[in-house]
Amino acid sequence: MALFLINRYLGDEEGGGSSNESRSKALLAKLQRKAKVKEQQSLACQGEHQSKTTVESDRDTSVKKKRKNKGDNLEETKHPKKRKEHVSPPDPEELSKGDNAQKKKNDTKKIQLTEDKDGFEQTSVHKKKINLQDSAATDKTELPENDDEMVDTEKSSSQTGFTILGGFEKNIIQKVQRVLPQWLAEPDVIQRDITSNLVPISDVPGICTKLKRKLEGNGIHHLFPVQAEVIPAILESVSHGLLIGRGGYKPRDICVSAPTGSGKTLAFIIPVIQALMERVVCDIRVLTVLPTKELAQQVCKVFSSYAEGTSLKVVMLAGQKSFATEQASLSENRGGISHSLADIVVATPGRLVDHINKNDGFSLEHLRFLIIDEADRMIDSMHQSWLSQVTKAVYRSRSGSEAVSIFKRTEPAPITAASLSPPPMPLQKLLFSATLTQNPEKLQQLGLHQPRLFSSVHSQSTTHPESQERFNFPQGLTEYYVPCTLSKKPLLILHFILRLKFSPILCFTNSREAAHRLYLLVQLFGGVQAAEFSSRLSPNERKRTLKEFEQGKIQLLISTDAAARGIDINGVKCVVNYDAPQFIRTYIHRVGRTARAGKVGLAFTFLLGVQENNFLQMVKDAGSPGIQKQIVKPGSLKSMEPRYQQMLLELGNTIKGEKANKHV
Numbered sequence: 308m309a310l311f312l313i314n315r316y317l318g319d320e321e322g323g324g325s326s327n328e329s330r331s332k333a334l335l336a337k338l339q340r341k342a343k344v345k346e347q348q349s350l351a352c353q354g355e356h357q358s359k360t361t362v363e364s365d366r367d368t369s370v371k372k373k374r375k376n377k378g379d380n381l382e383e384t385k386h387p388k389k390r391k392e393h394v395s396p397p398d399p400e401e402l403s404k405g406d407n408a409q410k411k412k413n414d415t416k417k418i419q420l421t422e423d424k425d426g427f428e429q430t431s432v433h434k435k436k437i438n439l440q441d442s443a444a445t446d447k448t449e450l451p452e453n454d455d456e457m458v459d460t461e462k463s464s465s466q467t468g469f470t471i472l473g474g475f476e477k478n479i480i481q482k483v484q485r486v487l488p489q490w491l492a493e494p495d496v497i498q499r500d501i502t503s504n505l506v507p508i509s510d511v512p513g514i515c516t517k518l519k520r521k522l523e524g525n526g527i528h529h530l531f532p533v534q535a536e537v538i539p540a541i542l543e544s545v546s547h548g549l550l551i552g553r554g555g556y557k558p559r560d561i562c563v564s565a566p567t568g569s570g571k572t573l574a575f576i577i578p579v580i581q582a583l584m585e586r587v588v589c590d591i592r593v594l595t596v597l598p599t600k601e602l603a604q605q606v607c608k609v610f611s612s613y614a615e616g617t618s619l620k621v622v623m624l625a626g627q628k629s630f631a632t633e634q635a636s637l638s639e640n641r642g643g644i645s646h647s648l649a650d651i652v653v654a655t656p657g658r659l660v661d662h663i664n665k666n667d668g669f670s671l672e673h674l675r676f677l678i679i680d681e682a683d684r685m686i687d688s689m690h691q692s693w694l695s696q697v698t699k700a701v702y703r704s705r706s707g708s709e710a711v712s713i714f715k716r717t718e719p720a721p722i723t724a725a726s727l728s729p730p731p732m733p734l735q736k737l738l739f740s741a742t743l744t745q746n747p748e749k750l751q752q753l754g755l756h757q758p759r760l761f762s763s764v765h766s767q768s769t770t771h772p773e774s775q776e777r778f779n780f781p782q783g784l785t786e787y788y789v790p791c792t793l794s795k796k797p798l799l800i801l802h803f804i805l806r807l808k809f810s811p812i813l814c815f816t817n818s819r820e821a822a823h824r825l826y827l828l829v830q831l832f833g834g835v836q837a838a839e840f841s842s843r844l845s846p847n848e849r850k851r852t853l854k855e856f857e858q859g860k861i862q863l864l865i866s867t868d869a870a871a872r873g874i875d876i877n878g879v880k881c882v883v884n885y886d887a888p889q890f891i892r893t894y895i896h897r898v899g900r901t902a903r904a905g906k907v908g909l910a911f912t913f914l915l916g917v918q919e920n921n922f923l924q925m926v927k928d929a930g931s932p933g934i935q936k937q938i939v940k941p942g943s944l945k946s947m948e949p950r951y952q953q954m955l956l957e958l959g960n961t962i963k964g965e966k967a968n969k970h971v
């Protein structure tokens with residue numbers, strides 16, 4: 308005996324005293340009548356198109372079979388369990404039973420409901436149902452799209468007794484294709500080949516006479532392709548002054564991706580100096596952020612050289628000097644008011660954040676250009692969230708300065724007549740890198756305003772931005788790999804320098820310990836002017852080492868990745884990856900220390916057997932024009948081996964001695 312009485316909702320026609328059975332019968336009769344009408348209609352048509360229908364019917368049947376099979380297979384792979392539960396379409400005779408009649412009524416209702424809801428879906432659902440119900444009808448021109456789908460609908464209705472609205476589970480969800488934003492997909496193209504695309508300075512619009520003379524004085528008579536493209540674009544954004552861009556709008560941010568050694572530094576220094584040249588009040592208008600002290604020093608030197616003869620002042624904040632000395636070079640207090648002593652600041656992120664937070668005389672409220680060099684690296688390591696600190700500092704005015712400031716800066720907000728009067732000082736971002744990321748999510752962190760991209764890379768798929776990124780390599784670079792074993796690596800580098808006479812060599816290891824050990828070994832072996840370059844050295848020692856290497860006093864510089872990016876050392880003809888780099892970006896920057904400014908250069912990578920496949924694939928995927936195999940025969944190293952073995956013993960003692968000294 309049932310403990311509870313369960314009342315089911317069976318539709319509007321339920322109730323009124325009529326029994327289930329009689330209602331079912333009535334419904335069945337109704338459906339049969341409908342089927343008959345349809346049958347008659349189709350027979351009438353058949354008379355007219357007898358032959359045609361026969362052919363079509365045969366074809367449709369085979370198509371239906373095929374689709375059914377296909378649907379089955381698909382379903383099997385997607386829902387192996389679900390498939391077992393599938394039921395066949397009901398036999399019309401079975402409909403005489405009460406349950407099926409009820410189900411049929413629900414199905415009919417379902418068609419109606421779906422029709423009301425969604426104009427697009429309704430047609431197909433409607434067609435499917437008619438086919439199912441009128442299985443007796445011979446007109447099979449309206450095949451369901453997917454038989455399995457149809458059976459599922461039947462099943463779910465019959466199981467629950469209620470109409471399931473929406474049919475969400477039936478929608479085939481299309482895989483979303485990621486597409487690059489237009490500015491990334493369609494960049495302004497920069498020619499990769501420097502030597503055959505040099506542009507005479509006089510042909511580049513907008514550069515003032517003073518700077519043209521300066522360039523020529525520095526031995527530059529032609530501009531490189533990246534400079535010929537980017538300099539006019541930046542100059543155009545300041546053609547109406549520092550406050551408004553073209554057409555009175557905020558100037559667009561600019562991103563530049565061009566190979567190593569292609570001259571990106573001058574591409575921002577020239578237009579920025581020209582934009583500030585006529586300034587009246589000294590305030591920080593340009594902030595250039597770079598990842599290392601050495602790079603900051605290098606860029607600061609070029610800025611200073613082109614600012615010479617103008618009233619512009621360049622200050623470096625990279626921890627080379629004490630905080631107090633840097634502070635004194637930034638501002639001075641006259642009559643109780645702080646006055647800026649810097650127009651252009653070149654900084655590393657750590658020291659920059661220190662000044663933002665601890666130096667009251669450091670104000671970025673008049674900043675016009677934020678230049679981010681080695682931008683991909685700067686995005687990846689947002690040291691102390693330096694960018695958000697800079698952005699905050701830009702909209703923070705010095706206490707008491709609001710009253711005297713004519714052009715008050717406001718944070719970006721919806722544009723209204725009031726917000727544009729007086730016009731706020733725009734902050735334009737300029738990004739530079741040889742390996743600029745194309746990852747929109749990463750670039751989004753920078754909050755770029757209608758960015759414009761200049762790139763020498765235009766081969767990446769726009770519909771698959773997540774696929775391996777491709778970069779351009781310098782035209783004059785020849786890449787080699789040298790298969791070797793771990794124990795033979797030191798001998799190989801000695802062979803390169805002593806026998807093959809490659810000099811100067813810039814040699815990269817993956818750690819400072821490895822750099823130090825190799826340096827000691829080469830020193831012990833003798834006959835080579837070697838030096839190491841890593842964080843083991845003080846900033847001043849590093850500066851001196853780079854200078855000596857550039858002067859040719861050092862034949863072999865063994866470095867960590869501290870010298871991999873941006874460092875411009877004249878005359879490096881050969882780069883050796885003593886340890887294979889793990890990432891393609893590291894490889895591109897390391898080998899980019901040679902073959903700069905349109906010159907030629909060689910890059911060798913020592914590869915252990917286990918590294919070969921992965922490394923070669925990585926380089927190929929990145930768009931390398933081709934890396935060649937260079938075999939050094941074991942016989943060539945043999946004569947050095949006895950001495951090398953002896954050196955290894957001495958090296959062990961030296962390292963022990965160093966460790967002991969450390970603990971004393």
Ligand SMILES: Nc1ncnc2c1ncn2[C@@H]1O[C@H](COP(=O)(O)OP(=O)(O)OP(=O)(O)O)[C@@H](O)[C@H]1O
Pocket residue numbers: 526527528529530531534565566567568569570571572573740741872873874875899903904
């Ligand atoms: N127009 C030019 N004519 C001659 N030499 C140039 C010109 N422009 C730049 N150079 C020289 O080319 C070298 C490379 O320039 P730069 O350091 O700006 O390259 P880069 O693109 O910034 O490289 P990286 O990506 O490695 O930082 C420098 O020594 C620079 O002095």
